[in-house]
Amino acid sequence: MRIASVGCDRQGFPALLRFLETFPEYRMDVTAVPCLGTVHESMMLHILEDGYQLLLLAGCPLDSCFNQKGSEFAFRKAQRVNALLTEAGIPKRVACAFVTADKIGEIKRVLESIVSGQKGEEP
Amino acid sequence: MIVGERKPVTEIIDNLKGYRKVLVLACGTCVTVCMSGGEKEAQELASLLRLKGFQAQAQTVERQCEKEFNLQLQTGICACEAVVSLACGIGVQVLADCFPRVPVFPGLNTTFMGAPVEQGIWEERCSGCGECLVHLFGNVCPITRCAKSLLNGPCGGSRGGKCEVKPERDCAWQLIYDRMKSQGKLESLLEVQPPKNWSFSRYGGQRKMIREDVKL
Amino acid sequence: MSFLESVLQRGIFAVTAEVGPPKGTERSVIEKKCLQLRDYVDAVNITDNQTAIVRLSSFASCLIARECGVEPVMQMVCRDRNRIALQSDFLGACALGIENFLCLTGDHQSMGNHPQAKNVFDIDSVQLLSILNDMKEKKIFQCGETLKGEVKAFLGAGENPFADPVEFRVYRLAKKVSAGARFVQTQAVFDVEMFARFMEEVRKMGLHEKTHILAGVIPVKSPQALRYMQNEVPGLSIPASLLERMERTKDPKEEGVRICVEIIEKLKTIEGVRGVHIMAIAWESIVPEIVQRSNLYPRPRKEVG
Numbered sequence: 001m002r003i004a005s006v007g008c009d010r011q012g013f014p015a016l017l018r019f020l021e022t023f024p025e026y027r028m029d030v031t032a033v034p035c036l037g038t039v040h041e042s043m044m045l046h047i048l049e050d051g052y053q054l055l056l057l058a059g060c061p062l063d064s065c066f067n068q069k070g071s072e073f074a075f076r077k078a079q080r081v082n083a084l085l086t087e088a089g090i091p092k093r094v095a096c097a098f099v100t101a102d103k104i105g106e107i108k109r110v111l112e113s114i115v116s117g118q119k120g121e122e123p
Numbered sequence: 124m125i126v127g128e129r130k131p132v133t134e135i136i137d138n139l140k141g142y143r144k145v146l147v148l149a150c151g152t153c154v155t156v157c158m159s160g161g162e163k164e165a166q167e168l169a170s171l172l173r174l175k176g177f178q179a180q181a182q183t184v185e186r187q188c189e190k191e192f193n194l195q196l197q198t199g200i201c202a203c204e205a206v207v208s209l210a211c212g213i214g215v216q217v218l219a220d221c222f223p224r225v226p227v228f229p230g231l232n233t234t235f236m237g238a239p240v241e242q243g244i245w246e247e248r249c250s251g252c253g254e255c256l257v258h259l260f261g262n263v264c265p266i267t268r269c270a271k272s273l274l275n276g277p278c279g280g281s282r283g284g285k286c287e288v289k290p291e292r293d294c295a296w297q298l299i300y301d302r303m304k305s306q307g308k309l310e311s312l313l314e315v316q317p318p319k320n321w322s323f324s325r326y327g328g329q330r331k332m333i334r335e336d337v338k339l
Numbered sequence: 340m341s342f343l344e345s346v347l348q349r350g351i352f353a354v355t356a357e358v359g360p361p362k363g364t365e366r367s368v369i370e371k372k373c374l375q376l377r378d379y380v381d382a383v384n385i386t387d388n389q390t391a392i393v394r395l396s397s398f399a400s401c402l403i404a405r406e407c408g409v410e411p412v413m414q415m416v417c418r419d420r421n422r423i424a425l426q427s428d429f430l431g432a433c434a435l436g437i438e439n440f441l442c443l444t445g446d447h448q449s450m451g452n453h454p455q456a457k458n459v460f461d462i463d464s465v466q467l468l469s470i471l472n473d474m475k476e477k478k479i480f481q482c483g484e485t486l487k488g489e490v491k492a493f494l495g496a497g498e499n500p501f502a503d504p505v506e507f508r509v510y511r512l513a514k515k516v517s518a519g520a521r522f523v524q525t526q527a528v529f530d531v532e533m534f535a536r537f538m539e540e541v542r543k544m545g546l547h548e549k550t551h552i553l554a555g556v557i558p559v560k561s562p563q564a565l566r567y568m569q570n571e572v573p574g575l576s577i578p579a580s581l582l583e584r585m586e587r588t589k590d591p592k593e594e595g596v597r598i599c600v601e602i603i604e605k606l607k608t609i610e611g612v613r614g615v616h617i618m619a620i621a622w623e624s625i626v627p628e629i630v631q632r633s634n635l636y637p638r639p640r641k642e643v644g
Contacts, residue, residue: 045170088132088171275465278444279499282573288447318462
């Protein structure tokens with residue numbers, strides 16, 4: 001499965017880098033954004049159009065997002081995109097992992113649940 | 124504003140069978156405001172179509188209901204095999220009139236003339252009956268908001284201020300009663316309203332408005 | 340003058356009942372119910388595609404009822420026919436000797452078995468009353484043109500004193516009376532006190548002298564039936580004590596009849612109530628017993644001719 005990931009400068013991107021160092025068996029193309037809230041639906045879909053099956057969004061925990069609502073907005077937009085993908089019968093997904101730079105277990109959990117076919121979007 | 128909802132993606136895709144190069148055309152007015160057919164929605168739909176194997180592009184015009192805006196698309200339209208118009212039914216038809224040889228498919232189900240009541244919720248408010256008498260009903264239109272279009276309501280099915288036909292809907296006549304009571308105008312509800320003249324409405328046939336004073 | 344009208348004019352406490360036509364062409368269904376009711380009521384309402392379920396038309400069913408010796412009340416709803424069809428059917432009914440008409444709005448089509456149908460609602464029940472009244476009194480159609488021939492009609496309306504907004508109901512009744520309603524059949528009364536308060540307002544406006552009010556009653560066979568009505572039918576106000584009685588009894592049918600008879604006895608004492616309209620849904624056979632136990636039997640005789 002080809003995976004792309006986008007992480008916020010605050011927590012998400014550092015967490016993704018740490019995750020890839022710790023678990024080198026995982027491969028992902030990683031991009032940084034100032035805040036997950038800036039990732040719009042169109043951007044999510046464009047990334048998936050580039051041949052990825054999964055887009056992972058990594059951001060601050062919902063209740064401690066540095067910009068207050070960035071993670072929440074990203075979560076809602078991801079839900080909308082997943083609804084569109086399901087409706088159109090496209091087997092790609094957007095998943096969210098809300099983490100801190102030193103607690104990267106959530107990323108692994110989300111990826112494992114998707115790979116094993118379960119729904120992994122809920123935080 | 125005119126409100127519509129995007130058709131199921133599967134229906135749009137079914138309609139596009141046999142075509143590869145598709146233009147998804149957004150409209151910048153009503154359907155942008157009700158978040159069904161604006162630039163954002165067009166880009167999302169174009170992405171979905173590309174993921175399904177179409178060569179899809181998204182574009183926006185200010186208003187598809189006015190020819191002048193559509194005619195700017197001349198080159199864009201020629202480069203595609205089919206158009207999915209995300210405008211309301213009016214825009215779809217005007218666009219098709221501008222480019223009669225291009226297959227144009229509606230991407231929305233146009234539903235009603237209404238207004239946002241809060242973020243994410245739009246409600247019908249006007250039926251275009253052609254003879255506006257809302258002032259007689261506390262500025263609550265019974266033709267549109269009463270399921271039975273009663274002019275001498277309420278019917279026997281009003282319960283707790285809700286309509287028995289759709290319990291999540293307010294009973295228009297409860298709203299009318301409350302409004303007119305608050306204005307001290309209950310007495311006018313005692314007058315028997317005569318039968319509506321439907322000849323001004325859609326039932327009289329397609330309507331047309333002509334302004335001789337502004338014609339060229 | 341129709342028999343129902345003559346009973347009411349004579350000051351006799353009237354009894355009417357209701358028959359729903361079949362979902363098919365078997366006229367025998369109507370005949371059987373009418374024969375059960377004939378000697379126990381003064382007139383029988385024939386419903387008009389009630390709850391928007393397609394049934395043998397009210398018009399045709401009224402003719403069948405007449406052939407059985409029962410005086411029909413033709414219910415006309417505004418959901419399915421426009422003013423042209425309604426006026427036309429009214430003329431047809433008058434020409435064939437139907438004399439009582441109940442003007443109703445009609446249940447919305449979404450409630451019935453053809454929810455995709457387009458409704459009409461060209462006019463509402465108050466406007467229909469006005470139109471039929473003008474055809475009768477002024478011999479004119481709604482457009483103003485004169486009509487020919489006799490129009491003998493006793494016009495009525497329905498009213499639900501318990502639906503919201505409750506304070507407005509007596510005013511709506513007043514509108515129907517001024518539009519031409521000479522008799523009114525109400526929604527079923529379970530809460531007699533609430534109905535009595537409504538009748539007080541009615542009397543204050545003098546409406547009881549301008550129209551004959553028949554209070555509706557429904558005999559119930561089971562506590563489930565009562566609970567269903569409380570939950571599903573708008574404006575049915577059912578006192579907890581009645582629910583308790585139906586739940587505790589070992590013979591729900593008998594208790595249902597007893598409750599119905601008690602309500603009728605109380606209604607008889609309310610000034611301005613001129614009769615009772617028994618809506619024994621799917622239980623028409625119980626009407627004779629209710630009429631007898633309410634001391635409303637025998638009914639006045641109809642004159643032949």
